[in-house]
Amino acid sequence: MSEIQTFHLKTKLIFGAETLRELPVQGMPFGPKVMIVTGKRALAETGILPKIEFLLKGSGFQTILFPEVEPEPTLATVNKGLQIARENDIDWVVGIGGGSAMDAAKAIAGLINADHDLDYYFQGGRLVQPGVPLVTIPTTAGSGAEVTFNAVLSDPSNHVKKSIRDPRLAADIAIVDPVLTLSLPPSITVNSGMDALVQAIEAFTSKGATPLTDVYAYSAIERIAANIIKVHQDEQDLAARTEMAMGSLMAGIALCNARLGAVHGLAHSIGIIGGKPHGLICAVLLVPVMRFNLAVSYAKYGEVAKALGLKILTGDAIDAAAAGMKFIMTLQRKVGIFEHISDLGISEADYPAIIAESLNSGSMKANPREVKAEDLMNILKETS
Numbered sequence: 001m002s003e004i005q006t007f008h009l010k011t012k013l014i015f016g017a018e019t020l021r022e023l024p025v026q027g028m029p030f031g032p033k034v035m036i037v038t039g040k041r042a043l044a045e046t047g048i049l050p051k052i053e054f055l056l057k058g059s060g061f062q063t064i065l066f067p068e069v070e071p072e073p074t075l076a077t078v079n080k081g082l083q084i085a086r087e088n089d090i091d092w093v094v095g096i097g098g099g100s101a102m103d104a105a106k107a108i109a110g111l112i113n114a115d116h117d118l119d120y121y122f123q124g125g126r127l128v129q130p131g132v133p134l135v136t137i138p139t140t141a142g143s144g145a146e147v148t149f150n151a152v153l154s155d156p157s158n159h160v161k162k163s164i165r166d167p168r169l170a171a172d173i174a175i176v177d178p179v180l181t182l183s184l185p186p187s188i189t190v191n192s193g194m195d196a197l198v199q200a201i202e203a204f205t206s207k208g209a210t211p212l213t214d215v216y217a218y219s220a221i222e223r224i225a226a227n228i229i230k231v232h233q234d235e236q237d238l239a240a241r242t243e244m245a246m247g248s249l250m251a252g253i254a255l256c257n258a259r260l261g262a263v264h265g266l267a268h269s270i271g272i273i274g275g276k277p278h279g280l281i282c283a284v285l286l287v288p289v290m291r292f293n294l295a296v297s298y299a300k301y302g303e304v305a306k307a308l309g310l311k312i313l314t315g316d317a318i319d320a321a322a323a324g325m326k327f328i329m330t331l332q333r334k335v336g337i338f339e340h341i342s343d344l345g346i347s348e349a350d351y352p353a354i355i356a357e358s359l360n361s362g363s364m365k366a367n368p369r370e371v372k373a374e375d376l377m378n379i380l381k382e383t384s
Contacts, residue, residue: 005210007257010170011136011147015246017238019177023052023094023135024059026173030133031091035064037081037105038097043067046183048139052096064088066108069097072154072161072271073104079118081108092133095171098192099143099152099278102136102171107151109134110169122153127166136171139180141231141244142192142279144199144252146174154272159353161268162361170256176249178242186235187277190335193228195279196248198286200224202261203254205293205300206366210258217254221307223247225331232335262289262371262379265364269357274345281344283337287325288382289367294321296369301325341383351380 014022027034034056036049043049044067056063066081085093085108095105110131111118121127136146149170150163181189200220203213224247230240266289267281274281290301302317305324312320332339346354355376358364364371 005212007210007212008149008167008170009147009253010149010167010172012173013147013176013249014173015176015249017177017179017242019175020051020137020180021055022175023137024055024061026175027056027061027092027094027135028059032060033062033064033088033091035066035081035085035088035090035093035108037066037069037093037095037108038101039069040067043097043139048096048180048183052094064090069101069104071100071277073100073152075118075122075153075155078104078107078153082111082118085112090132092135094135094137096137096139098138098140099145102138102143102145103151103153105134105136106145106169106171107153107164110151110166121164122155122162127164127168130168134171135173135175137175137177137180138245138248140184140188140192141178141181141241141248142195144196144248144255146171146176147249147252148256150256152268156272159269159272160357161272165362174249176245178238178245181241181245182236182238184235186232189231189235190228190337191277191279191283192248193224193231193244193279194283194332194335194337196244196251197221197224197228198263198279198282199255199260200247200251201286201290201304202263202363203251203258204304205297205368206258206261207368208258208366213254213258216250217258218303218307220247220251220254221304222309223250225308229331229334259366260363261367262292262364262376265358265361265367265371266354266376266379268361268363269354270344270346273350273354276344280337283332284339284341284344284383285379287328288379290321290325291382292375292379293367293369294318300368339383341380348381348384351377354380
């Protein structure tokens with residue numbers, strides 16, 4: 001008997017240029033009070049946040065703004081958002097920004113009616129009570145958080161970063177408007193794009209991969225690999241931005257069903273210590289982890305090489321996989337990604353704590369090859 005496979009996709013998807021204007025229409029059934037959850041500065045500076053408030057207020061909605069989400073959303077921030085949401089008796093939530101803003105919005109919308117405090121769910125408690133409707137709007141092409149049903153949060157006091165994971169956290173509607181990514185700084189464009197590429201590759205090769213998730217992951221790799229240099233070279237290339245946004249979306253669908261791997265298992269704990277952008281950390285770790293997994297994943301990595309756009313002339317999957325890894329290293333150099341973990345704000349003295357925190361993560365458990373502490377030490381040392 002074959003293994004039982006599941007696939008979740010609760011979220012209604014609205015994709016395309018200028019689809020942001022759909023927000024008031026889509027939110028109309030949810031009620032008049034809406035909380036807008038976003039980051040501290042970027043959306044206000046680009047004019048996106050005032051536009052959203054104008055759209056909503058012009059349609060009769062009462063907006064409660066929560067622009068306090070940091071790059072690594074903390075339990076304290078989410079608790080504050082939950083308090084404000086409850087005090088204002090909000091009807092629905094909009095999470096707009098990068099993955100951090102959308103993850104915070106998922107936690108606020110999902111836990112507003114919860115029986116327990118936030119820490120209970122952060123420690124693995126089961127979510128039972130339904131939340132309020134959620135609309136996610138990504139402004140980066142990277143995290144795929146608009147369609148995932150996990151909220152990645154951090155507890156800085158204990159140096160812990162992990163997910164609250166439950167299908168109830170998934171957004172009711174995701175509005176993916178590639179125009180919103182045109183104002184991104186080059187570094188965020190590259191880092192978020194590499195995050196999406198890593199997510200697609202890890203979802204394609206994880207223990208949880210299925211033929212259905214492979215369809216999304218493979219297409220995501222194709223789209224991102226073909227367009228990330230284009231958006232790096234021309235920030236206003238809307239056609240390339242559109243392909244990146246679709247690739248990120250598809251990677252998100254794949255990863256929330258297939259899970260990820262050792263790159264993300266390590267990246268969370270490295271991010272807490274070093275404070276560098278998540279996508280950058282994932283990019284630096286990608287090839288070393290691929291080398292470690294090669295013994296068991298060479299066939300899948302050979303397929304990855306084809307998705308990257310390489311013309312594979314040999315039938316040897318290992319040769320194809322090696323060509324794919326070489327392509328990724330060249331790609332990273334072209335977009336300005338450095339190669340050493342020592343540039344991520346950590347040192348060898350941090351390795352034991354990183355390894356201890358990473359070993360039991362859900363991403364690490366989904367890695368295609370079993371990972372032990374000494375393996376992680378070797379991966380970290382390889383790029384130090």
